[in-house]
Amino acid sequence: MVFVTYGYISSAQGIKFAADLKLGHYMKIPPRILFLVQMAATIISSITQITVLNWMFRNVPGICTPSAINGFTCPIARVHFNGSILWGVVGPAEFFGPNAVYRSLVWCFLIGAVAPIPLWLYGRRKRNSIVRKINLPVLFGSLSWIPPATGLNFSVWAVVCYIFNYLIKNRANAWWAKYTMTLSAALDSGLAFGIVIVFFGFIYPGWMDKFSWWGTEVYKQGCDWQACAYRTVPNGSHFGPGSGW
Structure with missing residues (x-):
């Protein structure tokens, strides 16, 4: 879980931060002002989230359990924990190894890399086709939110x-x-x-x-x-x- 936190999550947050800077560039916002605002928001939100999190652990009964009130069941935290069990404790070889049950899912890496190419080639010749509006990386990437979405x-x-x-x-x-x-x-x-x-x-x-x-x-x-x-x-x-x- 430490590796995931400092590896994947740090990279994901960095990509989101760069995306916000890119959006501000398109909107003609001065880069120095945008960077300062982003840094201030990052510091404030970090302190606020840690404070709120500790307050919730002390004051919300049954938090992060199926019996939690008002839906405080922590779905993202459960997914993060289950992922650490899958990739750490059990190990991916038990699920995706040569004789594992879900071995065929490994082919999805190749499918995801190749699938956008035919759509791109087709869309180059069909200027008015709806196929040009299909973005497979966005579609495939959105599935990573299931679960908890x-x-x-x-x-x-x-x-x-x-x-x-x-x-x-x-x-x-x-x-x-x-x-x-x-x-x-x-x-x-x-x-x-x-x-x-x-x-x-x-x-x-x-x-x-x-x-x-x-x-x-x-x-x-x-x-x-x-x-x-x-x-x-x-x-x-x-x-x-x-x-x-």
């Missing part, structure tokens, strides 16, 4: 993307070009502020205990909230291809 997350992303990057872009292109990035930042910020206000203003004081309505009951009946499996594996069996593979 669920079908609910992806369906919401698809709807929002269709509305803003297709309908609004085609019908009000000037508005889309001027305000879409501002709107994206506003939605993210509004969600964060809304969560803080709802939690400390209504949930933490206990005002929402035993409160239910149609929306909460329907949502809690699904596996997206309960983190349950849509199908179960019988005892003595396993998930994946059989021994004949």
Whole structure:
């Protein structure tokens, strides 16, 4: 887990940081000001997250367990822990070795490297084809969020993307070009502020205990909230291809 934290996660955060700097370059923001703002935000967010994390461990009962209140089940932390068990304790040879069950999945590395080439060659000759709008690296990369993301997350992303990057872009292109990035930042910020206000203003004081309505009951009946499996594996069996593979 230490290797993953200082290796993969540091690299991923560095890539995201470079992507933000690249976006600021496209928006004509002075690079020195952008860098200072990014560094200030990084320091403030680091201190804030550590403080909030320690406060939650002391004040949220059952945190990071299936019985945690208000959905504080820590799905990303569970995925991170399970990954450390898979790649560290057990070892990848047990899953992807020469005679392992999931050996065939190793071919996905080659498929991911080769698959964009035919689309690119085809799109060069078909200027108006919808194939030119397909970005396989983005599609394949988004699957890395499953888990902890669920079908609910992806369906919401698809709807929002269709509305803003297709309908609004085609019908009000000037508005889309001027305000879409501002709107994206506003939605993210509004969600964060809304969560803080709802939690400390209504949930933490206990005002929402035993409160239910149609929306909460329907949502809690699904596996997206309960983190349950849509199908179960019988005892003595396993998930994946059989021994004949």
